[in-house]
Amino acid sequence: MVETWVIEDGGGAPVAADTVEDVLRERIAQGRFDALLAGSSGRSLVFVTNGVRAMTVLLGEDGDPGEHAADPGAEGTSGGFVLSNGQHDAYPDEDTVPLDEAFRIIGRILRDGSWPSDAPRVVDR
Template sequence: MRIDSGQLETRLTSSSGRSLAFMTNTERAMVMLLQDEGDPGEHAVDPEAEGASEGFVLSNGQDDEYPDEDTVPMGEAFRLVEHIVGTGSWPADARWVVDR
């Protein structure tokens, strides 16, 4: 598994240029959908979450901290990714915001 090997960022890109980005600190994850390179995109949120979490290490070595409301617990992140990969869109019950 990528997480077990310390690879905490994954990006899946379709032939149309649309991509799904997943970054985790192993407890919470940032899940983003981007239309193309440079698109600010849209991301999953957890509006009731409080505080912030650090340890989101990107492939370029950057170590980020995000407000917990802008990330989701790992179980929810995996559910979202599975649905997006299978259908191309957020689940009907997902909570997400557009950053464009």
């Protein structure tokens, strides 16, 4: 079975791998820097960006700490990650990835159902 994905506050229409980057960029342009994508299998993808870097987390089910994209060796911390509830977060750069890399990872998960083999990640389980 092919997994379908929707953005939780995006009207319920499925989001395809080849359009997810455009959809997320449009949200960013509107000042909406986070998105929760829900998969038909019960998985979730969490995306939050500061416009330069992104925290990208894949969760298996409710309560799963999941796994997140990583940038091993990156130094420093970046702020400006604004959640829809108004919360402002900062993350170590090693726990976020450049925005284009986040789009590549999310597209791959939506297309193939799996994390790209060449994309470092931290398993938080």
